[in-house]
Amino acid sequence: MARVDLDGNPIKPLTICMIGAGGFIGSHLCEKLMSETPHKVLALDVYNDKIRHLLDPEGLPWNGRIQFHRINIKHDSRLEGLIKMSDLTINLAAICTPADYNTRPLDTIYSNFIDALPVVKYCSENNKRLIHFSTCEVYGKTIGCFLPKDSPLRQDPDYYVLKEDVSPCIFGPIEKQRWSYACAKQLIERLIYAEGAENGLEFTIVRPFNWIGPRMDFIPGIDGPSEGVPRVLACFSNALLRREQLKLVDGGQSQRTFIYIKDAIEAVLLMIENPARANGHIFNVGNPNNEVTVRQLAEMMTEIYVKVSGEPALEVPTVDISSKEFYGEGYDDSDKRIPDMTIINKQLGWNPKTSLWDLLDSTLTYQHRTYAEAIKKTMSKATASK
Ligand SMILES: NC(=O)c1ccc[n+]([C@@H]2O[C@H](COP(=O)([O-])OP(=O)(O)OC[C@H]3O[C@@H](n4cnc5c(N)ncnc54)[C@H](O)[C@@H]3O)[C@@H](O)[C@H]2O)c1
Ligand SMILES: O=c1ccn([C@@H]2O[C@H](COP(=O)(O)OP(=O)(O)O[C@H]3OC[C@](O)(CO)[C@H]3O)[C@@H](O)[C@H]2O)c(=O)[nH]1
Numbered sequence: 001m002a003r004v005d006l007d008g009n010p011i012k013p014l015t016i017c018m019i020g021a022g023g024f025i026g027s028h029l030c031e032k033l034m035s036e037t038p039h040k041v042l043a044l045d046v047y048n049d050k051i052r053h054l055l056d057p058e059g060l061p062w063n064g065r066i067q068f069h070r071i072n073i074k075h076d077s078r079l080e081g082l083i084k085m086s087d088l089t090i091n092l093a094a095i096c097t098p099a100d101y102n103t104r105p106l107d108t109i110y111s112n113f114i115d116a117l118p119v120v121k122y123c124s125e126n127n128k129r130l131i132h133f134s135t136c137e138v139y140g141k142t143i144g145c146f147l148p149k150d151s152p153l154r155q156d157p158d159y160y161v162l163k164e165d166v167s168p169c170i171f172g173p174i175e176k177q178r179w180s181y182a183c184a185k186q187l188i189e190r191l192i193y194a195e196g197a198e199n200g201l202e203f204t205i206v207r208p209f210n211w212i213g214p215r216m217d218f219i220p221g222i223d224g225p226s227e228g229v230p231r232v233l234a235c236f237s238n239a240l241l242r243r244e245q246l247k248l249v250d251g252g253q254s255q256r257t258f259i260y261i262k263d264a265i266e267a268v269l270l271m272i273e274n275p276a277r278a279n280g281h282i283f284n285v286g287n288p289n290n291e292v293t294v295r296q297l298a299e300m301m302t303e304i305y306v307k308v309s310g311e312p313a314l315e316v317p318t319v320d321i322s323s324k325e326f327y328g329e330g331y332d333d334s335d336k337r338i339p340d341m342t343i344i345n346k347q348l349g350w351n352p353k354t355s356l357w358d359l360l361d362s363t364l365t366y367q368h369r370t371y372a373e374a375i376k377k378t379m380s381k382a383t384a385s386k
Contacts, residue, residue, distance in 0.1 A: 003037070005274050006349065013038040016272070017082050019073055019119060020092030022047040024216045025133070025208070025261070029090070030054055032265050034062040039272075041066045042082050044073070045093070049223070050215050074115050083122040088272065090131045091119050095181070097217070099229035102177040102330035112184035120188070124195045129202040129279070131271060134189050136162065136209040136286065136337050137182040140170040145335040163340040164207070164282045177330035189282070196280060204271050204278045209286025209339045213261030213359065214366040222374050229327070232256075236298060237367045240305040241375045245319040249326050252295030252318070255336040259287035260359035263352040270348040277347045284339035287352035290359075291338060301360055308364045309372065 003011045016033070020026050022045030030051050033039050043051060048068050054060070055068055073079055073093055083089050095104070095111040116132070123130040144159035153159050161167075169186055171179035195201035217234040218224025219241065229235065239246045267285045271278040292300065295318070302317045323331040344350050 003273075006270070006277060007274075011037075011273050013040065014087045014272070015040045015042065015085060017042045017044065017086035017089040018092065019044045019089065020094065020133075021045050021068075022049065022051055023092055024050070024213075025211060025265075026092050027051050027054075027215050028213070028261050028265050029092075029268055030066060032269060033272075034060075034066055037269070037273075039065070042086060043068045044071045044079075044082065046070060046072050073119065074110075079118060080122045080126075083119070083128055084126050086128065088129045088131065089119060089123050090133075090268075090272075091116060092133045094133070096135070097229070097231055098178065098181075098331075099327055101179075101181045103328055105177040105180040105330075108180050109184045112181055113188050116188045117191070120192055120195055120201070123203075124199050124201040127200075127202075129204075129275060130192065131204045131206065131268070131278075132188070132192055134185045134205050134207050134282075135182065136207050136284065136339065137334060138169050138186045138189065138207065139167055139334070139337070140179065140182055141172070141334060142336050143168070143170070157338075160336050161288075161338050161340050162284065164284055164343055167340075172332040175330060176332040178327075178332040202275065202279045204280075205282040206268065206271070207282065207284050207339075208259075208264065209284060209337055210256050210258045211261050211264045211285070212258050213363050214370075216261075216363075219367075219371050219375070221378060222371055232294065232297065233363070236301050237364065237371075240301060240309075240364070241367065241371050242379065243311070243314065245314060246298040246302065246317060247321045247326060248295055248298060248318050249321060250323050250333070251320050252298060253293055254333050255291055255293050256297070257286050257288055257291045257338055258297070258356055258359065259285070259290065259352050260354035260362075263287065263354050267344060267348065267350045270350055274348060281343060281347060283344045283347075284341065285344065286337070286339035286341075287354075287356075288338050288341060289352070290356040291336075292356065300356065301364065304357070304360050304364050305368070308361070308368050 021043035027050035095108050139162045142160040144154045192203050212233045217230030219238050220228050236246050298318050302313050
């Protein structure tokens, strides 16, 4: 049966230039595009480990519809040609791990702003559509967090719900280099918006709110550097797998809403296949119903991991740590992130489905299945060599 868009028009097969296709979000988007659509993907990245299962030249039903190009977009003259060959470019490439923002601020700014410039320019000059991945971090802190702790206004959604077309972007001082990432993302959003306004670039900007699931980041010492600090899902998974305490930065009081990667990918597919409804828009993509403090996240993951692994929890499963000790000088944090869903609902009729419990259950089942044996081996080797 012919596939149709939200307005009942047939969907033409597209060629998509996906930059950063080898990362967490890219790998899930490639999987979805291969298994459920006829679209072709030119997958650009410096790594391909997370999409290797899709690239096998023979024996896969989508044989030939995905091509991997090992390209660093900082310096590769093939980039413009690949964008020209495509109907749509999706840019996911970025340094996007908070541990890097205040320790590698230059790399962070270059990656999120300077390196994205040619992509925007080539799309604009060649009249190609662009879907650019920004972040919920562009909102920074909520207005509510500046009110006195006992102010009743803190309960008023106007002071904390984050709206694409209304909310201000509130970052900390320059010495809090945590905000170098958010600031670079904000400026590239403004540039894309200006290209749309002045030169007619067809664009969509996505602001992901803590998408999580299998293949997110790495487990230190197994498929990433031993001293590396991934995002919170992988930090907590690593601690659970090693039977170590989960570290709560500044007491784990910050709040986040987490969304299952598979729900979020449904939203991206709707943007890809409904340009008339998605062009010119900035979309929050998150799950406002899945809000927890980081401490509650740690407690929930501990409880679920007991069920998944069959191992009892530690007597004291968490430990507090200062942000200075964990991330170093210049760290700061977003206090609370609840996405407003009005625009994405109106334009694409999309809503997230999966509860936090269910998404953590399936993700921790994957983490246990993928890493538990490897961790046991490295841990027993380390003990034997003592
Ligand atoms: N996962 C989330 O919840 C989340 C939240 C907010 C924003 N985002 C944004 O979504 C995008 C993708 O995030 P992710 O979670 O998949 O991150 P990721 O780190 O898993 O993926 C990014 C990919 O980009 C590649 N890349 C980076 N620089 C490159 C370069 N110069 N040339 C070629 N490839 C390069 C990396 O190798 C990596 O595979 C990023 O722009 C990020 O800022 C993600
Ligand atoms: O071991 C840990 C690790 C982290 N925390 C705290 O958890 C909160 C969430 O941290 P994290 O998932 O690393 O990232 P953020 O939500 O702060 O930022 C991301 O949001 C979107 C994105 O743009 C891309 O993913 C990125 O910037 C935070 O409060 C940490 O301090 C912890 O307690 N223990």
